[in-house]
Amino acid sequence: MKSLMGILWLLLCTGSQAADYYxxxxxxxxxxxxxxxxxxxxxxxxxxxxxxxxxxxxxxxxxxxxxxxxxxxxxxxxxxxxxxxxxxxxxxxxxxxxxxxxxxxxxxxTFSVTKSYLSSVAGLAVDQGLIADVDDKVADYVWDGTFDGEHNSRVSWHMLLNQSSDWSGELFGIRDWADRPPKEGGLDDWKHRRLNAPGTVMEYNDVRVNLLAYSLLQVFRQPLPQVLKQQIMDPIGASVTWRWQGYEHAWVSLDGLNMQSVTGGGHSGxxxxxxxxxxxxxxxxxxxxxxxxxxxxxxxxxxxxxxxxxxxxxxxxxxxxxxxxxxxxxxxxxxxxxxxxxxxxxxxxxxxxxxxxxxxxxxxxxxxxxxxxxxxxxx
Missing domain, CATH: 3.40.710 (Beta-lactamase)
Incomplete structure (x- = not known):
């Protein structure tokens, strides 16, 4: 249905390829x-x-x-x-x-379409200089022990974004190996698996995606749904009905405030x-x-x-x-x-x-x- 304002807008733009419609x-x-x-x-x-x-x-x-x-x-x-x-x-x-x-x-x-929203929030951090370079080590920004150790300290933002970090550990009670484990082997094999060099193997893994969300929360020091709302969804005219949710127990304290760390997918809700x-x-x-x-x-x-x-x-x-x-x-x-x-x-x-x-x-x-x-x- 075309409103009068919409028709007037179209008339103003007739013959011009420069003005895209929004x-x-x-x-x-x-x-x-x-x-x-x-x-x-x-x-x-x-x-x-x-x-x-x-x-x-x-x-x-x-x-x-x-x-x-x-x-x-x-x-x-x-x-x-x-x-x-x-x-x-x-x-x-x-x-x-x-x-x-x-x-x-x-x-x-919308499940893992959420990952593309998360990628965009990471883009805001880079555009604004909160992350100086995607090749920076995440440990230089998140120093609470999450990226300690010889293996995890090598993980960069670039690796988290393309899911090649092979970060190893536990986030909000979920081990990395418990998310989409290999079809072969059992618990002992998965727990003691051989680690891949960070950046060499892509593995679709929501624990590590949620780790990216957690790390961006440390950078923005503001809940990511607020960042998304204020800097993307409001400017593009989105409604107020959308929500970005996390696990019920995934709360952290930053600057004296409790903030929820959201997920990059929905396969655990x-x-x-x-x-x-x-x-x-x-x-x-x-x-x-x-x-x-x-x-x-x-x-x-x-x-x-x-x-x-x-x-x-x-x-x-x-x-x-x-x-x-x-x-x-x-x-x-x-x-x-x-x-x-x-x-x-x-x-x-x-x-x-x-x-x-x-x-x-x-x-x-x-x-x-x-x-x-x-x-x-x-x-």
Whole structure:
């Protein structure tokens, strides 16, 4: 629905390619696919595909989480969990909504898409000089013993961001080896495993991601949800309904104040709880290289770094997945695409070449490549 103000804005910008469209705080304008050079019938096939391929796990996410991570020893729910809704999503071209489905205002968990929010908070710290260099050792900033020892003292911010730190220890009662342990071996093998040299092997591990959140809390000396709200979500016009949660016992004292250390995912509960519309605003900010209207929220330099293939895993940057390497979608040739991904089929797919964003909630995860291919076919 186009408001009078929205129509006036469009008239002012007619004929100018310099002014990108950004939604207002209260409204996001729509366009027919043909108006932005897309085929409506092809696009509808992508929407129908998303609706027909809902994530197969239970809508009671307590059940889905415990089933999905039952191989982890001692796994339990430690933070908030919320029952999910049905499939939902948006396709945004040139800033305008060209397709949508499901309840866009419903707040749902988004699991490891939270990691990409966390990466952005790390970017704020670098942009503002709170972290001088990503290659700095984290022990130079966090000196409470978390990074003591010959092995852990070698861990840098760069390694935490691309998940190659191989940090070894316990954070809020969870051992690093208990998170997504190898399929072979048992407790004794995992406890006494041979450590990898920091920076050489990428391992998807939420304990170490939560360690990044804990370390950034020490740097900002302010709860990360406040940092995210004040410096990203409020400036992009997000609602007040989203929440960033941590484990119920993950509290630390800083400057005489108790602060919760949040998680970078939700497989033990917690993480970002956010509506599709708010998540799309975050994605549009990233699509536009960190800019929102006349404000540079995140530097282009940071977002460029965030999507560089890491040496340990060419499919991964700074908590953004890349359509390259072993994780490349067989259905999509374009290797410039990058995306955030979370348990249960939560995705933000960014295509800067086409000024295109695909955002899906509760799509069967194995079907994301086909979904993206269908949308690309509509161009």
């Amino acid at each position: 939604p207002s705080r209260s409204q996001w304008l729509e366009k027919a696919p043909a108006e932005v050079g897309m085929d409506g019938q092809s696009l509808q096939r992508a929407v129908d595909f998303a609706l027909a391929n809902e994530y197969s796990g239970s809508r009671d996410l307590r059940v889905a989480i415990l089933e999905g991570f039952k191989a982890e020893p001692f796994h339990q729910l430690l933070g908030p969990v919320k029952k999910r809704g049905g499939p939902a999503g948006m396709i945004v071209k040139d800033g305008f909504i060209v397709a949508q489905w499901g309840d866009l205002e419903r707040v749902d968990m 917690g993480g970002m709880f956010v509506s599709t519309l708010d998540q799309a605003r975050f994605g549009l900010m990233v699509l536009r290289e960190g800019r929102w209207r006349d404000r540079q929220i995140l530097s282009k330099d940071w977002l460029h770094r965030a999507i560089q293939p890491s040496q340990p895993n060419p499919s991964y940057g700074y908590m953004w997945w890349l359509n390259q390497g072993s994780k490349k979608w067989s259905q999509v040739e374009d290797e410039s695409l990058f995306y955030a991904a979370g348990f249960g089929g939560n995705f933000i797919v960014i295509d800067r070449t086409q000024d295109l964003m695909i955002l899906t909630r509760w799509l069967e995860p194995s079907q994301i490549g086909e979904m993206v291919s269908l949308v690309k076919d509509s161009l």
